[in-house]
Amino acid sequence: MKLVKTIALATLTFALFSCGGDKKTDSVPTASSDAATTANETSAEMEASAAKYDPNRGLGKHENVDVSKFDPAMAAAGKKIAEVKCTSCHKPTDEKLVGPGWLGVTKRQTPEWIMNFISNPDPMIDVDPELQKQLELCLVRMPNQALTDTDAREVLEYMRQIDGAK
Structure with a gap:
């Protein structure tokens, strides 16, 4: 029995070390070359985004x-979305939680800016100096909540309600 175990172990060892052929080079790029390529692409993308950025x-x-008419049903739907995706970080007051409070946001920002930011925050955080200052205060980057256009519009309407739209 000992001989069978020894032969099986030798066969397994031989099989493991013989796999891989006679390949002399590594075809997988190194992490440092991948990181450099990604950094260059990211830098170029950020410069292009900054050039297109409209504050x-x-x-x-x-x-x-x-936003010429307030839609209470849309605001109610937006409140439900916010309760699921937003209120763990934002309050409907001016009080900071993880992120800033929402009170007054529709007075400070345009509807387009708000919808662009809440539907895809990453590109805007990368180029907007005010958002970068906010990030320094909050220390947490706003995650992309994968809001649809309808979701974003409903959340905007809820924000407008917070700010007194009727």
Whole structure:
């Protein structure tokens, strides 16, 4: 029995060391070359985004948001979304939790800016100096909550309600 175990172990050892062929080079890029490539691409993307950045509209697809009429049903839907995705970090007051409070945000920012930011925060955080200052205060980058356009519009309407829209 001891001989069988020895032969099995020798066979297994031989099989493990013989796999891999006679390949002399490593075809997998090193981590440092990947990091350098990613850093260069990220830097170029950030420069392009900064060039397109509009501090009144933000950075994103939302260009003309009609807020001429307040929609209470939309605000109620936005409140439900906010309770699930936003209120663990934001309060409907001016009090900071993890992120800043929402009171007054619709007075300080345009509807387009708000929708662009809440629907895809990362590109705006990377280029907006005010958001970068906010990040220094809050110490936590706002995560992308994967809001649809409808979700973002409903959350905006809830924010407008907080600020007194009727």
